[in-house]
């Protein structure tokens with residue numbers, strides 16, 4: 318060992334020692350152990366990726382509560398405790414308390430279910446108990462291509478465990494249309510004032526994806542609309558010339574996970590490139606970077622654009638994953654049944670085949686925990702009983718619903 322190396326080693330050791338208290342909690346190992354796709358990229362702050370596992374992790378038991386279901390995309394609990402589910406091919410069902418899918422709900426509009434398209438998210442209107450109205454997003458075939466659209470309808474359940482959608486109206490269309498079958502998003506989340514956040518994708522291909530930075534395009538955005546699909550008057554770009562007034566935030570890739578936190582604020586997890594999935598708390602008018610600024614690399618292994626991970630006037634993700642988890646649905650845990658998870662985000666992973674639990678410290682991630690479920694997870698919800706429910710999907714096109722409880 319040369320004297321210089323010794324000196325450097327000494328310096329590093331000394332630094333690590335001095336920094337000890339600040340990094341004390343990083344003694345626990347991160348859940349992720351696989352090599353990064355972009356090992357030269359460095360996080361912008363501590364715990365922006367590979368946060369350590371928590372010291373205390375609950376023992377989780379799993380129970381399949383429904384199986385043999387069609388290929389589901391999303392799930393929502395009805396006020397009576399039954400589940401309302403969407404199937405990618407374009408069907409909607411109510412799952413009985415016994416875990417049986419009821420007859421197909423009538424009146425669901427035709428959806429484009431090829432590729433990543435289909436019947437996507439479903440959400441109950443805030444006044445569902447009196448109005449019966451639901452909102453759902455889907456890939457819509459259009460004359461000039463296709464795109465993600467949002468419809469509203471009145472769900473009228475029947476005694477046979479099925480029901481009918483009445484007064485179906487498409488209230489919002491992501492524009493422009495594009496002739497592709499990838500990156501449709503989407504999730505629907507009602508905010509505390511009844512505003513509806515709609516997340517979409519940027520349609521993936523090189524030509525449309527750059528429009529994530531373009532305020533005149535609806536690709537790669539989070540939207541904020543009212544119950545009729547109109548822009549809210551206090552949206553950030555209502556007075557910006559040529560901007561689409563429904564835009565809330567920009568620079569997103571493919572947003573398939575979104576939820577409110579305990580303060581009623583929107584959080585999202587988006588599919589990034591290879592090694593670039595990210596957690597954000599989208600704020601009004603802010604730019605989340607894609608495709609100019611991102612962690613990760615193209616599927617080919619090449620840089621995305623200039624290969625930069627930070628730039629002025631773009632937001633750093635609160636957290637990112639390299640390798641990716643391939644996020645689907647997410648939920649905020651405010652139940653009591655699993656106390657260790659109180660205040661955590663639960664994110665479904667398609668590729669990671671389980672639920673990712675993000676323990677927060679304010680608006681930063683303190684710990685990342687993984688619950689392996691050995692199945693692609695398409696959606697995650699917290700039940701009225703405080704248990705966590707994960708929707709699985711198989712490559713052969715069927716789904717189950719798995720209940721997670723603390724043992």
Ligand SMILES: [Ca+2]
Nearest residue numbers: 595605606607
């Ligand atoms: Ca980003």
